[in-house]
Amino acid sequence: xxxxxxxxxxxxxxxxxxxxxxxxxxxxxxxxxxxxxxxxxxxxxxxxxxxxxxxxxxxxxxxxxxxxxxxxxxxxxxxxxxxxxxxxxxxxxxxxxxxxxxxxxxxxxxxxxxxxxxxxxxxxxxxxxxxxxxxxxxxxxxxxxxxxxxxxxxxxxxxxxxxxxxxxxxxxxxxxxxxxxxxxxxxxxxxxxxxxxxxxxxxxxxxxxxxxxxxxxxxxxxxxxxxxxxxxxxxxxxxxxxxxxxxxxxxxxxxxxxxxxxxxxxxxx
Amino acid sequence: xxxxxxxxxxxxxxxxxxxxxxxxxxxxxxxxxxxxxxxxxxxxxxxxxxxxxxxxxxxxxxxxxxxxxxxxxxxxxxxxxxxxxxxxxxxxxxxxxxxxxxxxxxxxxxxxxxxxxxxxxxxxxxxxxxxxxxxxxxxxxxxxxxxxxxxxxxxxxxxxxxxxxxxxxxxxxxxxxxxxxxxxxxxxxxxxxxxxxxxxxxxxxxxxxxxxxxxxxxxxxxxxxxxxxxxxxxxxxxxx
Ligand SMILES: Nc1ncnc2c1ncn2[C@@H]1O[C@H](COP(=O)(O)OP(=O)(O)OP(=O)(O)O)[C@@H](O)[C@H]1O
Ligand SMILES: [Mg+2]
Numbered sequence: 001x002x003x004x005x006x007x008x009x010x011x012x013x014x015x016x017x018x019x020x021x022x023x024x025x026x027x028x029x030x031x032x033x034x035x036x037x038x039x040x041x042x043x044x045x046x047x048x049x050x051x052x053x054x055x056x057x058x059x060x061x062x063x064x065x066x067x068x069x070x071x072x073x074x075x076x077x078x079x080x081x082x083x084x085x086x087x088x089x090x091x092x093x094x095x096x097x098x099x100x101x102x103x104x105x106x107x108x109x110x111x112x113x114x115x116x117x118x119x120x121x122x123x124x125x126x127x128x129x130x131x132x133x134x135x136x137x138x139x140x141x142x143x144x145x146x147x148x149x150x151x152x153x154x155x156x157x158x159x160x161x162x163x164x165x166x167x168x169x170x171x172x173x174x175x176x177x178x179x180x181x182x183x184x185x186x187x188x189x190x191x192x193x194x195x196x197x198x199x200x201x202x203x204x205x206x207x208x209x210x211x212x213x214x215x216x217x218x219x220x221x222x223x224x225x226x227x228x229x230x231x232x233x234x235x236x237x238x239x240x241x242x243x244x245x246x247x248x249x250x251x252x253x254x255x256x257x258x259x260x261x262x263x264x265x266x267x268x269x
Numbered sequence: 270x271x272x273x274x275x276x277x278x279x280x281x282x283x284x285x286x287x288x289x290x291x292x293x294x295x296x297x298x299x300x301x302x303x304x305x306x307x308x309x310x311x312x313x314x315x316x317x318x319x320x321x322x323x324x325x326x327x328x329x330x331x332x333x334x335x336x337x338x339x340x341x342x343x344x345x346x347x348x349x350x351x352x353x354x355x356x357x358x359x360x361x362x363x364x365x366x367x368x369x370x371x372x373x374x375x376x377x378x379x380x381x382x383x384x385x386x387x388x389x390x391x392x393x394x395x396x397x398x399x400x401x402x403x404x405x406x407x408x409x410x411x412x413x414x415x416x417x418x419x420x421x422x423x424x425x426x427x428x429x430x431x432x433x434x435x436x437x438x439x440x441x442x443x444x445x446x447x448x449x450x451x452x453x454x455x456x457x458x459x460x461x462x463x464x465x466x467x468x469x470x471x472x473x474x475x476x477x478x479x480x481x482x483x484x485x486x487x488x489x490x491x492x493x494x495x496x497x498x499x500x501x502x503x504x505x506x507x508x509x
Contacts, residue, residue, distance in 0.1 A: 017340075029357070029365045104369050105337070
């Protein structure tokens, strides 16, 4: 091709790269790594296995059986959280980030596309895992204990919000990955912030514990009656309502992503 | 095609690039020479908008890299070091990059064939040999059929056939009217490939000239290069 022929050729492809093209790149990146599918499969299988194990060992029909069936969500979050971290940090480890940012110099668009593609994937997988765990856990209950139904108050909400928590913790991990850039340090920050902080806060400042991700997910999102305290309880543990909990988790993910995006545009690749 | 003006980059105490100004023209291969640590790779990263200059600017076809509509269709780059995920296949890697700039999927197979990786396209790129790695990087640079090519030590790790191939490729690309900027330490290779030379030392411009003019300054191009850069090489060994 001559220079003029090329000039006309590039003029023919009018416009500009946009979110759609960048999201397609990120989707291809996500789906062409086998580790993505392994991680998601183990997350889902783990949640279902735990629901079945708890269902089989449930002896009393009292208590929140829905919450029990969703107990496998919290350990599985670790995997989606790490997967979110890796979406960003693996690009720094491998050097791919330079190829990515040379292809798409508008950096906030890169992070937005990564977050959107990852969120869509983990939301679908998370909801599938949550619903499967709920039904499997119910089916595993012994005779005489009625399985919870989606039509009962708060049950559908608990199952749906539990499924969404994979995506939200994953986005928190993705944001931390963009802030920290190193896999080990970002995973450390995620585990420290989500799990260890929870253990410490539970002992030191029980009031603050309600705002921590694991408590939100375990006690607000996946519970059918989160606000309910036993009558005449001397001390009612402070627990966020499911929607406030969802807002809080979304806020954490949004803050991490915004900080990561801000740093991404300011730092050298 | 590429203009840098007063391009400057500092990493802590290190002044990596020092007020560098040059023009890269279309239709010729421009060799980019300088001792280790003289700032060649840093300059290329700044042209691509990857590192932010502390002063000065770089433009491609009159525009900032950041403002290009389809960057990969304008500039193709092979950077120092690996730039792919080891767990992804060569085809997957190229397909992802192509999608970002709306480059048709068949172009992926074209560039794979061009660099000779068709047979290895489905294998995990992390298992590639050094030369295969380099070929994958060259494939990525060619993906958008760009008007400008920035190649940072492209012959690194290539076998003799590969070296001749990349030499012919660069000459062909320049012959088509594209601008080719190639850094290398192999002076004899540059003598065969380049038309013009930009020589830097400690981040500063030492020469912006033709291969013929620089060769004429001394017994050989290598001698001329060593005389020019004498005293600027920060890292050099002792005679054994
Ligand atoms: N990200 C970075 N952080 C700190 N210092 C850096 C960074 N990148 C480059 N440098 C320093 O900048 C200087 C120029 O490095 P650069 O890699 O650009 O040299 P080069 O000419 O490409 O060398 P070589 O021929 O060895 O590839 C060196 O002193 C290097 O240590
Ligand atoms: Mg270099």
